[in-house]
Amino acid sequence: MTTRRLYYDDSFQDNFTAEVLSCQPMADPLAGQESSCWGVLLDQTQLYPTSGGQPNDLGKLGDANVVDVRDLENDEVLHVVDRPVRTGRIDGCIDWPRRFDHMQQHTGQHLLSAVFAERFGLPTVSFHLGQSVSTIDLRGPQPTPEILEGAARAANAIVFEDREISIRYGTAEQFAKMGVRKQVERAGTLRAIEIAGIDFQPCGGTHVRRTGQIGTILLRGCSKIRQDWRVEFLCGHRAEAAARKDADLIARVSAELKCATADLEAAVDRLLGEREGSARNLKALLPKLADLEATTRLLSAVALPDGSRAVAEVLHGVPPEYLPHYATALVRSENVVALLALAETGALLFAQHPQAGRDMNRLLQKVLDELGGKGGGSRDFARGALSDPAKAAAAIELATSQLDQNRSATRA
Numbered sequence: 402m403t404t405r406r407l408y409y410d411d412s413f414q415d416n417f418t419a420e421v422l423s424c425q426p427m428a429d430p431l432a433g434q435e436s437s438c439w440g441v442l443l444d445q446t447q448l449y450p451t452s453g454g455q456p457n458d459l460g461k462l463g464d465a466n467v468v469d470v471r472d473l474e475n476d477e478v479l480h481v482v483d484r485p486v487r488t489g490r491i492d493g494c495i496d497w498p499r500r501f502d503h504m505q506q507h508t509g510q511h512l513l514s515a516v517f518a519e520r521f522g523l524p525t526v527s528f529h530l531g532q533s534v535s536t537i538d539l540r541g542p543q544p545t546p547e548i549l550e551g552a553a554r555a556a557n558a559i560v561f562e563d564r565e566i567s568i569r570y571g572t573a574e575q576f577a578k579m580g581v582r583k584q585v586e587r588a589g590t591l592r593a594i595e596i597a598g599i600d601f602q603p604c605g606g607t608h609v610r611r612t613g614q615i616g617t618i619l620l621r622g623c624s625k626i627r628q629d630w631r632v633e634f635l636c637g638h639r640a641e642a643a644a645r646k647d648a649d650l651i652a653r654v655s656a657e658l659k660c661a662t663a664d665l666e667a668a669v670d671r672l673l674g675e676r677e678g679s680a681r682n683l684k685a686l687l688p689k690l691a692d693l694e695a696t697t698r699l700l701s702a703v704a705l706p707d708g709s710r711a712v713a714e715v716l717h718g719v720p721p722e723y724l725p726h727y728a729t730a731l732v733r734s735e736n737v738v739a740l741l742a743l744a745e746t747g748a749l750l751f752a753q754h755p756q757a758g759r760d761m762n763r764l765l766q767k768v769l770d771e772l773g774g775k776g777g778g779s780r781d782f783a784r785g786a787l788s789d790p791a792k793a794a795a796a797i798e799l800a801t802s803q804l805d806q807n808r809s810a811t812r813a
């Protein structure tokens with residue numbers, strides 16, 4: 402039996418009375434558990450089921466909480482509740498703030514779509530009302546920033562004109578004669594929403610009564626989705642909340658940068674410039690510092706039986722890009738083998754002067770096989786990273802212990 406939809410004629414009623422026709426336990430996904438929700442059919446309802454891009458209402462039926470509302474075939478509305486209800490008369494109510502929010506976003510969508518189509522030749526091909534942001538997908542050439550601003554201004558102007566929004570009923574034929582925006586091929590009586598002088602389109606959703614109730618419309622961005630352009634927008638309370646959040650963010654960041662909000666852009670530019678300069682200075686200093694440290698460090702290199710010298714070290718608190726500079730500086734000296742690790746990241750770098758006669762890549766593979774990680778390189782220069790940075794010291798110890806073996810293996 403068709404459920405009578407009370408919101409069709411009046412979307413502003415937040416409570417209603419209805420007849421419970423049936424209440425059935427619904428299949429529970431966890432087998433063997435007792436049902437935790439029930440499906441209720443009513444003779445009439447004020448609760449909106451998910452459809453046409455608009456999410457369902459929430460609310461109560463008697464003491465039961467309505468957790469979902471679904472559109473069934475044959476025009477029935479299924480109310481999913483968290484406890485069983487008795488058949489007979491029942492009082493219902495809807496979560497009004499949620500519903501009104503949906504009404505603002507949904508009516509705002511009608512208006513925006515109309516403006517994009519009428520003034521900029523960009524028809525809407527789909528609409529989604531999300532939990533935090535809503536979107537329309539426009540078809541046609543990319544909307545320029547000027548078009549986006551123009552559409553937002555035009556839509557808001559109509560909001561401020563507080564135009565009337567009416568519910569119309571008629572057949573598809575009648576609607577076609579009245580200049581409906583979207584043709585519908587459905588028999589019987591259809592419902593359409595008219596925004597005076599700008600839009601007339603078939604819709605079964607819930608809407609506000611006048612454009613003023615939509616509140617301010619804020620466009621928040623445009624991105625390409627397949628062949629269409631997805632425009633994000635917020636209406637009414639959502640627009641106000643977003644503007645407040647943005648203002649808070651700007652105030653916090655300005656306080657952090659110790660500047661007036663009006664000077665924020667210049668402060669960020671200055672900061673980025675300084676950062677670039679610091680990075681440049683660091684880049685220039687790293688090889689010099691590496692040369693200096695290598696010279697000192699080589700004085701305490703360990704002499705190996707075959708006459709080569711080893712520097713084995715776990716470095717702390719240096720940037721990763723320091724490692725190759727340091728290694729290169731060390732192995733510039735004859736017969737030096739450098740086994741280096743970074744404590745913080747577990748990065749490994751094994752390098753040698755060509756005459757040191759070992760195989761750094763093989764040595765690295767041996768360490769990585771044993772301690773976990775990945776990497777690779779050549780006979781004289783190999784880099785890798787341990788899966789667990791805490792094993793950096795163990796890795797250097799292991800590599801050092803393998804140096805004699807590594808040499809004989811290379812010769813063999």
Ligand SMILES: [Zn+2]
Nearest residue numbers: 507594604606
């Ligand atoms: Zn609608």
